[in-house]
Amino acid sequence: MTMKNIKYFIVAFLFYGCDMNNQKLVLVNETNKTVYYRLLTDTILYEGLYIYKLNSSDSVSPNFVMGKGEGVWERKINTASKDSSLHIFIFPIGSLLDNKLTKSIINGKTYKRYDLKVNDLEKARWKVYYKE
Numbered sequence: 001m002t003m004k005n006i007k008y009f010i011v012a013f014l015f016y017g018c019d020m021n022n023q024k025l026v027l028v029n030e031t032n033k034t035v036y037y038r039l040l041t042d043t044i045l046y047e048g049l050y051i052y053k054l055n056s057s058d059s060v061s062p063n064f065v066m067g068k069g070e071g072v073w074e075r076k077i078n079t080a081s082k083d084s085s086l087h088i089f090i091f092p093i094g095s096l097l098d099n100k101l102t103k104s105i106i107n108g109k110t111y112k113r114y115d116l117k118v119n120d121l122e123k124a125r126w127k128v129y130y131k132e
Contacts, residue, residue, distance in 0.1 A: 023061035024073050026127045027088070029054045035130060036091040036099070039064045041081035043113070049101045051091060054130075073126075074118045086121065088114040090130045 029035055036051040039062055054060050065076045077086045090112045093105060105111070114128060121128075 023063065024126050025064065025086075025121070026059050026061050027054060028059040028127060028129045029056060030129050030131045031092070032056045033092060033132075034094060036093060036096065037062070037130075038089045038091075038101075040087045040089065041077065041085075043087050043115075045089065045101060045106045047101055047103050047106065051089075051096070051099055051101055053099065054090075073121075077118055077121075083115075085115045085117055088116065088128055090114075092132070 025039075027037055033056050035054050035056075037054050037060075038045075038049065038051045052060070052062070065073050078084045081087075091101075091105060092110065092112075112130070116124075116128070
């Protein structure tokens with residue numbers, strides 16, 4: 001085996017052997033405001049939890065599930081969540097300096113929470129729309 005073939009083998013092994021992000025879900029911000037979001041398999045929010053930015057009139061495919069193949073999202077939701085639901089939190093808060101939840105955001109309860117079973121996500125074709 002030549003050195004060139006060994007390099008190709010290593011690259012192929014790393015590419016196919018590692019878990020890959022599975023970006024099946026799409027979140028769509030249908031407002032004219034920047035929002036933040038977080039996906040969880042429970043409903044507990046806490047100070048310092050990292051949240052992700054979603055610009056106005058934009059969409060994102062979150063990196064929430066690692067793995068390849070059919071059914072990885074379904075397995076994650078059904079096994080990691082006590083109620084077999086994916087909980088999507090949307091925070092219409094404008095901008096944050098460090099993308100972390102604060103007590104005032106949590107206590108203000110101005111966020112929207114979607115509690116979605118796999119069946120709900122399949123009916124929605126794995127797209128969740130945020131509207132004001």
